[in-house]
Structures are given as C-alpha cells and as structure tokens.
Amino acid sequence: MALIALILLPAIGGLVAFFVAGKGERERWVTIATFALMLVLLIAVVATGGDGRWYDKVSYPWVPSFGISLEFAIDGLSATMIALAAGLGIISVMASWSEIRTQSGLFHASLCWTVAATVGVFLSFDLLIFAFFWEAMLVPAFTLIAVWGHGDKEGAALKFLIFNAAAGFGLLAASFALAAMADHMTFSAFELAEMKLSTPVQVWMLLGFSLAFMVKLSVPPFHAWLPEAHTLAPTAGSILLAGLLLKTGAYGLFRFAPMLFPDGLAAVAPYGIALGAAGALYGGLVACGQNDAKRLVAYTSIAHMSIVLMGIAAGVHYALAGAAVEMIAHSFSASALFLLIGALYERTHTRDLRQLGGLQQTAPKFAAAFALFCSALLALPGTANFVGEALVIVGIFQVNWVFALLALSTLIVSVIYATRLLKGLVFGLPQPKPPLADMTWREYWPILVMGIGTLIVGLYPQSLLALLEPAIKAALIHTP
C-alpha cells in the first residue's frame, strides 16, 4: 500500500495545491509538505529492510482481462530516484518562489503531477503501467514549459512533447509484441523476463524500448528536443527536466534492457557504446560553442546522459555502477546549475555569457556555487560526477579500449565548457552594471544540499553504491 501511496500522495497534493491557490503562498507550502511527506514515507519503506533485493513488492489487478496489474516494486535504485524526485520537487518550489507569479496553483499542481508520474515510472514493473506513467509525465512537464517558459516556449514545449510522445510508441508497441509472445496475457516484467526469446527478436524488442529511452535520454541524434526545452523552460521546469525526466530514460534502460533482453543488449552493446561515445563528444563540443549559459548546461546534459548510455551498454559491473552514480551526480550538478542560472536570470534578465561576469566580485556566494558545480561538470575527482564517469570509463576499458579513449576525450571537452562557463560568469569585469544581490537563503540552501550531496557521493561513493548494488548486479550482462 505504501508504494501506491507514494504515487498518490503527490497526485493528490497537486490537486490540493490547485484548489487552495489564491492569496498568500498556500499552494507552495502544500507542495513542499507533500514532497516532505513523500520523503518520510519513502524512509519508512526503506527502513523495513526488505529481502535484500526488494524493499517492498506489491501487485494489484488493474485491468485483469488485459493482463495489466499494478505491479510495483522498490529497490535501492528506485528508492534513490524517488528520493531525488521528492528532493528536486522541494528545490523546484524554492527556485520558483519569486519567479512564478501567475497561475501559481496550476504551476504547483503540474509540478506535483510531474513528480507523481516519474515516481510511478520508478516503481512500475508492469510494462503498460510503466508506459502509462511514462507518457503521463509528459503532460504536466509540457504544461510547465509551455505556460511559464520564456521566448518561444510553445515551440520548445511542442518539440519536447512530440519527440517523447512519438518515441513512446516504440515502448508501447514492443510491450504489446512482447506480451503477444507470452503464453498468457501478461505485462509483468518479472514474468516476461522468464521468457526465452531468440536474440534477433530480443534485438527488435530492445530497439522499440530504447527508442523511447534514448529520446528521453536525449542521446544524439535524438537530442533535438532537449536544448530548447531546457533553455526556455522556467527554472523549476529545467530542474525537473534535467534532474528527473532525463533520468527516467536512463532508469528505463538500466532496469528493463538487461532484465528483459540480456542477449539482445549484449548483441547491440558495441553500437550502444559507440553511439554514447559519439554523443558525449558531440554534446560536449556543441556545449563549447554556446553563449547562452542555460543552453550550454543543456548540452552538457546531452554529453553526460550519453555517458550513462555508454555505461549501461557496456554492461560490466564498473560501468553499470558508474552509470548509476552518474545519473545521481548529473541530477545534482545540472539541477544546481539551472537553479543558479535561473536565479541569475531573475536578477539580470540575461543569460548571455558575454553580458555577464565578475560574480566573484559582486556575489561571492554565487561565485563559490558556480565554481563548485563547474568542478562537478568537469568531473573533478571528489565530486560525484568523477566517480560516475571514471567508473564508466574503467568499465569500457574492459570492453573496448578504443571507445574508452574516445570517452576519455570527453573529459577534455568537459573542462573546456566548464571553464567557459566559469569565465563567462565568475571571472572578468563585473557585469551588468548595477551590482546584483547575492543569493537569498531560499536559493542558498538547495545549493548547499546538492553541493554536499555531490561531495559526499564523490568522496564516499559507497554511501550510494551500497544502496544500488542489488540493482546493479541485476543489470549485469557480462561478467568478464
């Protein structure tokens, strides 16, 4: 029951926020309370200890005649991602405290519903329920971008929606095809995983699944929706997009590709690694050429998510652990940078790196935060990003050292874009002219939390890896 409550809580919280909105900040507090309750509930679930693989596992019939059931399970990976969802939810509320002034009720409802749908994605083990939440999260996220974004927000939101919803068909079609091959009508991933399929069939099914996952991961050439969506979304939207929605793609690939199609994944793994390596390089190179700070960070997301793809495709223990850590690390660093840039944009109304600068003179807290997260961006040892990327690359060395060298070259590119961001924002003459106010506590605490998180995972990765280990073991396809 607790697992369903984890999904229902934000869904209902969103409704409440929608209806209580009005004068005052009620809807904001309701939303924060919802996410806080979610965290409490999550801790309660995890504290039960579980059976070593799953903390909790439930199954209720939903549409029995269709073989669809509400099959939910939670393990360390899911729990981590849900904690991330709730945490980023709170951070999003804080980040949009002064930014969002119109239709605040609907905004917070969308926020809650986005989180509810992603939590559903992280818990579902029935493929159709998974697909349900997978598509459901698009709608509130679309609303967030289309209504409260900047510039050509509708175009960006449409691009986001069409890319992802169209790719979602791959998931649906492959799920149905998979269920049609089962001896009885079921969509339960646990039962479908037992089937022995031939490798070519697995490859086709995997391609269907990974179409959806890779578009969400925004691996080139499926990335075209991401830069605009991230750049033009409101700060909270960017945080959720980068911190959460991209992760659902990584999560899906991590969870279902090795579980359902081990042979297929092994067969296409080299192409996956190659695509990831090319994508990481491509995203990094493009990031180097950006003037818009947010767009730059958006392209770095492409690079980092491509690294995650590489890790999952490599399928060895190191690489999978690295991919899992990189997912979390990227959530911290990208969300924090979007938060910072959003706060800066509120003050200066520009994100152009050429029109900004000298933060370390005018706003030392901003400067310190940027320095920390740019270090994370360039994968400085001691940050979680380094742990993730280094483990992925070590894993790829085990598989193919040429790709590993290619992946390493992304580290070089990362230092270029990270220092470009630093140069444009932190160093230089103070710009624009009226000195801007430093961070307020509402902006500072989320940053502090994410910064400490980045460092803890970076310096003591076991804190995270211990939690993720069962999921990583389950995702292994090679044991070299």
Place this chain on the structure above:
Amino acid sequence: MTGSDLIGIMILAAGLFAIGVFGVLARRGMLFQLVALEVALSGPALGFIAAGAYHADPEGQGMFILVLTLAATEVAVGLALFLRLRRLTGTDDSDAISGLKG
C-alpha cells in the same frame, strides 16, 4: 429472366448511377444537381427491381419503394435549401457558395 439479362440491367443501373454522378460533377446549377441526384438514385432502384425479379424475391420491390421515398424526401429538403440559399445569396451557382473551406 436469365443471368445475362440481370447483368445487362445491372450495367444499365450502374450507367444510370454514373450519369447521375457525372451530372452532379458537371452542372453548377443547384437545381440541376438535384435532378442529377435523382438520376443517380434511380440506378439502384432499377437494380433492386431487376434483382428482385431475378430471385423472385418481393424484398427487392420493397427496397425500390424505400429508394423512391428517399428520393422524394431528398428532393424536398434539397429544394427547400435551394430556395433559401438563392434568397440569401442571389445565385443558384453551387460553386459560388464555397465559403467553408481550408
């Protein structure tokens, strides 16, 4: 009635239908289009009579009556619309009333 007779009459019926369709396509005057519609409907009517006769089945004649009724109502409604339209637009050119498009 032999099978080949039936085929012949059916071809005639189809020809009537085709003539009616051609009339609708070729004439711009609304009145003529309504007349062409009647011609088109007479094709199937003939077909029902012939097929009913061939199979010695009275249902064919029943269908014939239904078709005639339809033809009458269509024309009645059509003429009403035609009068109203002509009063409103001052023309009986069906091509001229093409305000709804795109």
Place this chain on the structure above:
Amino acid sequence: MTAAQFAALSPLVVLAIAAVAAMMLVPLARLQIVQASAAVGLAVAAALVLLRIGAPAAPMGALFTDDGPARFGIVFACLVSLGALVFLRTGHPAKEAPSLLVLVAIGAATLVGAGHAATLFLGIEILSLSLIALFAFRLTRQGLEAAYKFLVMSGLASSALLLGIALIFAETGALDFAGWGGRGALTAFGTALLLAGLAFKFSLVPFHMWTPDAFEAAPASAATLAGVVSKSAVAIVILRLALTAHLPEPVWSQGLAALGGASVLIGNLLALRQPQLPRMLGYSTIAHSGYIALIIASGTPHAGEAVLFYLAIYAPAMLGALCVAAALGRAPTLPDLHGLMQRRPLEAVALSLSLLSLAGLPAAGGFIAKLFLLRVLIDGGLWVLVGIVVAGSSLGFFYYAKFFTAPFVGHTHDESQPLPQLDRGLLIVCIALIIIFGVAPAGLLNVVTATMAP
C-alpha cells in the same frame, strides 16, 4: 409480437413518441418544455435498454437485431444525444430542434440494430435527413451551405450504397447481412460501393469533405450528433457487417484498412495548423474514424470490444470539447482561447482534458483507447498499420497540444454569457468520465467484454 420482441423494440417506440411529442408541443409550450419532453424520451429509451441487461436476445427476424452491440449502441446514442441536447442552442425562434435531435437518435438506434439492408438504409437516411435539417437550422448562409453540400454528397453516397446493396442482392439474392457472401465479381463491386457509402457517413478519406464544414457551420450540438452519434452508429453497423456478413475478403478488409489508414494520415495532416477549434475537431474526428476503421479492418478477436471501448472513450472527450466550443460562441479560434483559464476555469480544464484524451495521452481515457488500438493491431501483426497509427498520432500531438496550451497563456477579453448550470453539469460529467476511463478502465472494459460476449 411477443412481449420480448416488444420490449426489444420499446426504446425505438419511446423515441418515436418523444420525437412526435416534441414536434406537437412546439406551438403549445415553451422551448424548455419541448426540450424536457425530448430529454425524457431519450432518458426513458436508454433506461428501457438498461433494464434489459442480461435478458436474452429477442428473436426479431433479420430486420432488427437485439444483441449486445445494438443495445450498447442505443444507450450510447441516447445518452450522447441527451448530452448534446444540453447545449442545443440554435439561436432561432423555431423550436423544432429537439425533435430533430430525437430523430437523429432514432436513426442511430435503427442503424445499430440493423441486420438487413432495409434497416441499414432507413437508419442512414433518417440520420442524414435530420442532420441536414439541423445543420441548416439557423438559416445562416454558412449553415445552409453546409447542409446543401451535405445533402448532395449524402445523396451520392446513398446511391452508391444502394447500388452496392443492389449488386450484392443481385448475386446473392439476400438482403440480410447473414446471407451476403460469395466471391463473385458483382459481390466484389457491390462491396466496394457499400464500403464507399458507409465510409461517407463514417467520414473516411476521401469521403470526408463534409465533416469540417459541418463542424464549423452547424450548431455545436448538431456537430456532436454528426461526429459522435451518427458516426458511432455507423461504426457499429460496419462492425456488424464485419462480424456477420461474409463479404468478399480482400475488398472488405483491405479496402477498409486503406480508407482507415488514409484517414489517419490525412485527417491528422489536415488538422495540423488549423486555427479554428470546431474545424480542427472536425478534422480530428476524421482521424479517429480512421483509427476505428483500422481496428475493424484488423479482424482480430478483440476488435469488437476495442471498437466499443474506443467509442465510449471518444464520446465524452468530443462532447466536452464541442460543449466548450459552443460556450465560446461561433467558431472560436486559437487566440480566442487565450486566458480561458483565468476567465472560465471549468471550460478551460474540460477543453484541455478532452483534447488530452483525443490526443491519447494519460491520465485521460484516450491513452487506454490507444493502448487497445495498438494491441489489436499488433495482435494481428499489422505492423504497417501500426506505423501509420504512430505517424498519425505524432502529427496529432502537434495540434492537440497547441490547443491544449492556449487556455493557460495570455489574456483576452470576452463578454460572453456565463455558462448555464446544465452545461456546467455536463462538463463535470465529461471530466469525470475522461478521468475515470483513464485511471480505472477495468469497469468499462468489463462492460464492453460483456456486451460483445455471444
């Protein structure tokens, strides 16, 4: 006539009485009374069917079948007509509109029960003629234009349908569906023409041209009748043909699939940048007809359930969207919708949810309908059709999403009347149905399965 037979026919009788009563009341009573009498008729007809749930099918002969789909179709037609009656505002002193609306329901009820060419033909013609009258009811230039065009095209389509039936009759000597079959050339030609005639009513490409005009020019509730009631009735009759008649195979299924595929692609394409809400909805119904046609054409075991399921989910969405369109005055365009959320939150939410459902995104019912559609196609291994559906739906996201956002952004001024209570009630019911079908479809699915059970 046995009691069972009478019970089976009683809804039609009640509807006919209601139609006549509404007509007779016109010179005697106020519009509200007329509407009430129509509403009572519709409600009683629906109730009469519902009371017979579980009753065995009455033996009715070929003219009228009393099976699950027919009962479903009657209830469906009555309820949707009831919904359409709520926002039937013709803007004209004449009060005959409710009567015409009930006539449409009669046509639909006849059609869904049709097992014979005569009933098929009668049902279609009752539908068409009363719809023509409703389209023209405002006596505006546009309404008359739409009605005239519909009349001419419908006449052509009817003759095609009749010629088709005549050809089949000529070869098989049967007018009831069950007797149709064989592989002769006449049957094949007849089937082609029959398909053309049905496709017109079902607004499949290339017989779809009347749909957007009707949606734009006619009163919104007439558009509802044309887009939902009449179309669902035709869908059920096509389904019955597919299930009972043995029409020559490549022509029937592949022809239907070709028309359906073309409708999915071209319908969505036509709606792509359409700025006018009702016209966009008109084009989108073409696409939805296409999806349903594809389900029927797939010929898989669950096709029947999928069709009914699709119709049940499609109806509240279309009803909600058209009710909002009616509330916003004639032919609202995209900019007219701006700021709707602040002005009229209920309408905005209803419209957005309806569009969400039509687009097939969760948590609205449309997603489940799309799931069923995909399942049916994949069960049949029809990957080409799956590809067409994916391409069409992806195009669909574009225009649905554009209209979905519009109520939440910007500001516009309008001084239109506040919505009557009944309309609000209807919108709330639509919202509730869309959400319930979206998150708990099991109930509806059970109903549909029970309906299709032999």
Place this chain on the structure above:
Amino acid sequence: MAHLLPFVPVPALLGFVILSLVPVPLSRAAVIALGVGAAVLPAILFFPVGLSCIEGVCVAGAVVPILSIDTGVFVAQIAMSMDPLSMVTGGTVVLVGALVLIYSGAYMASEPLPDLRRFFAVMNLFLAGMLAVVFAADVILLFLGWETIGLCSFMLIAFYDKLPKAVASGRKALITTRVADSFLLAGLMMLFLNAGTTRLDGMLAAVPGIDPWRLAPIAFLIALGALGKSAQFPFHTWLPSAMAGPTPVSALLHSATMVAAGVILLARLAPLFAAAPEISAMVAMLGILTAALGALVALIQTDVKKLLAFSTMSQIGFMVLALGLGAPAVALSHFAIHAVFKSLLFLSAGVMSHAAGGSTAIESLRGSRYRQPLAFWSFAVGAASLAGLPVITAGWYSKEAVLAAVWSSGPWGVPLWLLAATAAVLTGAYAFRVVFVAASQTADLAAPAWGGLAVVVPLTVLTLVAVIGGLSVGALIQFTGGATVHTPLLPTLLGAAAPILGVLLARQLVKHPQELEALAKRMRHVRIFRFEVLYYYYFVRRFRRVATVLGNAEGTEAVADAVALRREGVDVPGLVTDDPLGRGASQVRGIRTDLITRATDGQTPVVRMVAGDPVGRLLIVVARLFVGFFVARFNPDRIDRAWMGLAGGAGHAWALVRRTQTGRVRDHSLWIALGCAGLLLFAWGTSWR
C-alpha cells in the same frame, strides 16, 4: 609518529573550508593569519614524522593505511606512503609551501579583502592537494590531489580575473594539463584493471606479470600524463603563460611543486618504466629536448618571470631525463634542490619587481642591488644554485648527479651528456644575465624599500638551504635508494666548467645586448619555436571552429535579441565580429588570388607568422581543407534541421492537403467519385481470376 602522517594535509584543507565555505565575514588580519597558519601547520605536523625517519621508520614500501572502501564494485584502499620518496618530496613541499605562504602574507596584503580571502583559500586547497599527491599510496588519492592542484592552478593563474589574458592563460593551463590527465587516467585505469587493486605498491607488484604489449601503452599513457603536468615538450606551452598569476603562485605552483608532480609520479612508478624501456627512452628524449630548448628560449626572454618559467621547464627536463635513464633518486634530489632555489628566485624576483613598480621586465630590475640588497643577493644565490656554480651551491651537487647519471647511462650517454652540458652552459648564461642586469647601476634609485619579517624570513631560510643543501645531496640520493655514481674526473671537471662558462657568456651578453637581440631574431625563424603558433593554429582554432559550427550559436536567444536590435538600427558590437569563438573574420570578403590565400584568409595574425614558410603554409592549408571537409559533414544544423525539416515538411503537406478542401460541392463530389472508382478498381483487381 606514523599516525601523524594522514593529518599533515588536514590543516590546509581546513583552511580552505573555513576561508571559502563558512559564510562569516573575516577581517584582513584574520584572513592572513588563517591562510598562513593553515600552511605552516602542515610543516609543523610533518616535522615529527620526518624525524621518525631518522629512526629508520621510512623504508621503501612503508604505508599508512587510512581507510578501505568496499564499493561493491571494487575495494578502494586509501593509504599514504611513508617511504623515503614521499618523505623527501613531502618535506620539500611543506617547507616551500610554508615559506611561500608566509611571504605572500606580506606580498598580497594590499589586495582587496575578498580577493585576498580567495587567494588564501585556493592556496590552502592547493597545498592540501599537493600533499595528497606526494603522500598518496593509492591511485585514488593520487588522482584526487592531481586534479585538485590542476584546478587550483587554473584558479590562481586566473587570479587577476579582470585581465582577460589571465583567465585565458588559466584555461590554457587547465585544458592542456587536462589533456595529459586524461592520458594519465587512461593509463591508471588500464593498470588498475590489470592489477586489480588501487594501491600503488600492489600495482607495481603486478607489473612483472603484465604482458609487455599491454605494459607499453600503459606506461606510454602514464608518461604522457606526467609530462603534461610537468610542462614537458610537447605540452610545455601552458607554463610560460601561467606566469600571469601572482608571484607567490608562480613560486609555489609553477616552479617548485605542482609542475614537479609529474616527476614525483614518474619516480613513484619507476619500476613500471623500468619494465618498459622504450617508453623510458622516449621520456628521456623528451626530457633532454625540453631541457635544452627551455634553456635556449629562456636566454632570449625579456621578462624575468617568463625567463624563470622557461628555466623551470628546462630544469624539470633534467629531472625527467634522469628518470628516463632510470635514476629516480637523482631526479628526486634535483627536485628538492630545484624547489628550494627556484622558489627563492621567484620570491626575490618578486621583491625586486615590487620595488621596481611592479614591472617584471628584466630591464626594470636594473639597480635592484642598491634598492633591495637582500632580495638581490638572495636572487644571486638562487641564480648561482640554478646555474650550478661548483662546490659552493646546492644546485651543483644535484645537477652533477644528473650529469653523472647521464654519462654512465650506456652507449648514448656521452652525446646525451654533451647536450645536457650545453643546456647547463645556457642555464648559467640566462641565470646570470638577470643577475648582471640587476647588479648594474641605474639613475633611478628612489623606489621605496620593502620588506619586513614575512619577506626576510623566507628569503633567508631559502638562501641558506640553497647554499648548504648541497651537502645533503649525497645523503638524499642514498636515502631514496639511489647509488652514488662515480664518474670519471674529466666529465666532472667539464661539468663544473659549464656553469662558469655560462656566467662568462652572460657577462658577454649583458655587455652586448644587440647580439642577444640578433639571436632572438634569428631564433624566431626556426620552426621549432613556432610550436606555440602551430599549437594555437591546429588545436585552438580548429577546436573553436568545430565548437562554433556545431554549437549553432545563431539559434540562441541572446543572438536573436542582438539581431533584432541590429535590425532596429542599434549597433550591437558582440554580434558577428565579436563572436566568442572568433569566426567572424571569415566573413570578411577579400581579394582571393590563389588557393593558399583562400584557404588561409581571415587567419591573419597566425598566418603572417608562418609567412615565408611554404611547408608550414601547405600544412595549414591541408589541415584547413581537411577540417573544413569534416566540419561541413558534421554540421549539427543537420541533425536539428533534419528533424525540423520533418516538421516543416508536415507543415507544407498541410498547406498542400488543405487546398483539396475547396469548399465547392462539385470538387467534393469528385473526391467521392474518385473514392468509389478507386474502391471499384480494387474490387475488380482482386476479384479477377
């Protein structure tokens, strides 16, 4: 005392945390006290640890384990080593670090408070990172420190961030070293995968078991990483520009400690390189090349800091040479001595240039002997040590050890020795060139003296060590496990003569400055010195072009705003010509005569420098055509545009299909007729048999 070892870097780290992260305003004195104290404490903590070595605790392979993390994937063992190597390097680092920070307490005192705080925070972080590198007994700690000092180097070079040049130099340093670091990381990962442990001793123990075909690439990658950090050819270009940072930074990071990290790494992994002789040979070649070239280029410098930078490069080249020849102990002793005298040189040069109004040009130091006698004399001592004046300076002992190792290194020893000796002559020349200039008279002696305890103490201590430290060289070599090589008398004498020759040469050069200028002019036409230009041309420019083209910067909101403004007639400077990645120049239309001009237009500053060199130009043309070809293929507009083209295509299709909806009933009926006809045709075709 071993348990104290892990705590040596802690005060520095704490200093960083307090100064940078605790949001409490601190007074100027508090900042300086904290910053300096955090650097002095490690030295104090290290003292007992170092003393324990006398008791014989520090033997090769002694390790203090700190913690071991079972990540589930592998067991990460974090440990610090207490072997002689880390004791020598660690001692040097804490000593120099403490002295330089004491000095900077005075040197930086006039900076604005936030900048001062930032300076000390980053310096402390650097010290912590550097200590992690020298003490690390596992690759995790090693790489952690390694990257941290790289980042600190960037922050400190870019310290005067209002100068665009400083930030650019910082990025250049960081990016160049990052390239090398990636190689290092690759090498370490491969080593790790082969050895299965993160502990360095475990890795080295596994070396004999590794297939030579695998060992060579590993050694190659690690060597490249080390060479990049140590600014050896071909990664050397970042070091001279790194002098944009404040002088104490140059003294600590870019001469004494950070740039020598590569040497430390190579020394620590010496068994690995011993097993890969071809890589060792490459390392040696690059070392001697850098030593010679660095010395030669240092000779023609006009800026004292640049001169010292090239000198650092050259001296580290000597160390790398020794390492390549398999004499890590010798290299380490030279490292220690070099750290002392090079920081002494920087610090005293800083004092002298401070007195000369902040200019670091050699000419402006003229007369320092009278303005700043202490600084001058300590500079002179440092220079003597750098030159390696025989017997009296520490530099002589360590350099002699290097030369001896070279001499006795086999068949190639003598030619290598000759090259090294030539470099030594040049060393003497450039070192004393500055001394002679500074010692000369000048009219303007009115500049205020500047000093204080914070300056005097470091200078004095370093001077003392630079003189008497030589006595310890033999002991150091023995301590770190090397054997004293007995060389024949002749090379020893010749080696002793080299610096003296150099001093004479310097005397000559200072007397006849025009000769030096002529030499400088001639050297600028030698291609090898154009390395910087080629590097810029091939890497930086190319990269920028790729990034701009890929980046599709036109799509960004800011540029769109600028375009809109320009359309309204408002002049926007940053639009095309001020493109951040500088590709606006190609927009300029010039007269295009031949292929070469066409292919190289818009590159004026760079191309002009390669003018008159047909080979170089041809290379550039080929490179440009090649890259242009690939960039055109790679244009990301194509990925995005392909997708958007799909959307646009749908829009066009809409406009097309829409036209069928004419509104005329006859046209609509035509479609019905066509539909019927189509279906009938289909029926005819399928029922035909």
